Amino acid sequence: MSIPYDEAGLAGSFGSFPKSFDYGAEEPEVGLSTCSDKPRILLMGLRRSGKSSIQKVVFHKMSPNETLFLESTNQIYKDDVSSTSFVQFQIWDFPGQVDFFDPTFDSEMIFKGTGALIFVIDAQDDYVEALSRLHLTVSRAYKVNPDINFEVFIHKVDGLSDDHKIETQRDVHQRANDDLSDANLEKVHLSFYLTSIYDHSIFEAFSKVVQKLIPQLPTLENLLNIFISHSGIEKAFLFDVVSKIYIATDSSPVDMQSYELCCDMIDVVIDVSCIYGLMADGSGCAYDKESMAAIKLNNTTVLYLKEVTKFLALVCIVREESFERKGLIDYNFHCLRKAVHEVFEVSGVASLPCPQRNGCLKFAAQNGSIL
Numbered sequence: 001m002s003i004p005y006d007e008a009g010l011a012g013s014f015g016s017f018p019k020s021f022d023y024g025a026e027e028p029e030v031g032l033s034t035c036s037d038k039p040r041i042l043l044m045g046l047r048r049s050g051k052s053s054i055q056k057v058v059f060h061k062m063s064p065n066e067t068l069f070l071e072s073t074n075q076i077y078k079d080d081v082s083s084t085s086f087v088q089f090q091i092w093d094f095p096g097q098v099d100f101f102d103p104t105f106d107s108e109m110i111f112k113g114t115g116a117l118i119f120v121i122d123a124q125d126d127y128v129e130a131l132s133r134l135h136l137t138v139s140r141a142y143k144v145n146p147d148i149n150f151e152v153f154i155h156k157v158d159g160l161s162d163d164h165k166i167e168t169q170r171d172v173h174q175r176a177n178d179d180l181s182d183a184n185l186e187k188v189h190l191s192f193y194l195t196s197i198y199d200h201s202i203f204e205a206f207s208k209v210v211q212k213l214i215p216q217l218p219t220l221e222n223l224l225n226i227f228i229s230h231s232g233i234e235k236a237f238l239f240d241v242v243s244k245i246y247i248a249t250d251s252s253p254v255d256m257q258s259y260e261l262c263c264d265m266i267d268v269v270i271d272v273s274c275i276y277g278l279m280a281d282g283s284g285c286a287y288d289k290e291s292m293a294a295i296k297l298n299n300t301t302v303l304y305l306k307e308v309t310k311f312l313a314l315v316c317i318v319r320e321e322s323f324e325r326k327g328l329i330d331y332n333f334h335c336l337r338k339a340v341h342e343v344f345e346v347s348g349v350a351s352l353p354c355p356q357r358n359g360c361l362k363f364a365a366q367n368g369s370i371l
């Protein structure tokens with residue numbers, strides 16, 4: 001891999017995120033919602049199923065091996081990731097074995113403001129008990145709030161062969177849905193994901209969970225579709241930089257390898273910046289408006305990263321010949337960036353579903369005309 005392209009004046013603008021990373025305050029926050037009405041994501045499941053590990057790896061850059069030393073969680077751990085992440089959600093990590101019949105467990109209060117409930121099942125363990133717990137949790141939560149998205153992470157699949165993974169998913173799916181129909185709860189929809197903290201699957205699954213909670217998603221997808229088609233780009237992801245969750249992508253299918261490459265690109269840019277970009281005393285901004293990078297790969301494609309907001313980056317996969325028209329890409333990127341800011345500013349103020357805003361955009365077409 002070579003880094004053929006490095007725009008002048010960027011020294012100090014790339015940056016890595018230490019675990020205590022914080023952003024500079026100069027740009028207004030562009031996030032999902034105002035602080036008071038942040039939807040909650042709950043992480044539930046049996047003890048040692050991997051909940052705290054998921055939370056630490058995705059939102060706090062903990063390396064998977066370090067999770068071996070995590071202590072067990074004895075109380076609800078409320079993590080507000082909104083100061084470092086676009087994902088303005090609270091993540092509540094529950095200790096295993098929450099007792100729903102304990103009078104101190106206020107399910108009304110807990111489930112009312114919940115956007116998604118992630119139930120983690122350890123696939124390397126016998127999951128009979130986990131399934132009955134899942135059923136109890138889902139039926140209880142559904143009664144309080146039928147709008148919750150129920151997401152089941154079949155977790156720790158790194159220890160399973162491909163066949164075993166598919167078989168486990170089929171089995172968990174079947175049994176969980178059978179339990180629901182036995183209780184006349186066929187209406188409840190469960191989504192299933194195979195996950196592991198040792199590869200990108202946990203980021204990909206979390207991306208899908210978060211995307212379902214973003215009302216502006218169709219607008220963002222639309223903008224990205226227009227952007228790539230007018231710029232000759234193969235694929236574009238809008239990433240939450242700190243968590244590497246992609247909050248939107250264009251509508252062409254996502255292949256895991258491209259997603260992983262783009263995640264790695266963020267790590268490279270941020271790590272180089274943290275090591276060489278910050279001042280000796282640690283001051284300076286690791287990621288700001290000027291942050292961008294291009295990496296030419298040996299398969300005639302280029303990875304191109306640019307800052308969109310203080311939390312978001314656009315990472316694109318571009319063919320080398322299309323990258324020759326970098327002026328066009330940059331012009332269209334400028335339009336896209338403006339539109340993304342508008343989308344979130346409008347919704348932030350009015351808290352209303354966002355109008356389709358691309359009507360006011362003027363993307364340039366590959367033949368040079370303004371659309």
Ligand SMILES: Nc1nc2c(ncn2[C@@H]2O[C@H](COP(=O)(O)OP(=O)(O)O)[C@@H](O)[C@H]2O)c(=O)[nH]1
Nearest residue numbers: 047048049050051052053067068070156196197
């Ligand atoms: N093999 C494997 N182990 C995992 C994975 N996720 C978590 N673990 C391990 O599972 C154990 C329990 O994790 P922890 O997060 O404390 O579980 P919790 O009680 O649900 O919060 C730890 O030793 C983790 O290292 C995974 O994806 N694969």
Ligand SMILES: [Mg+2]
Nearest residue numbers: 051052072073
């Ligand atoms: Mg825990």
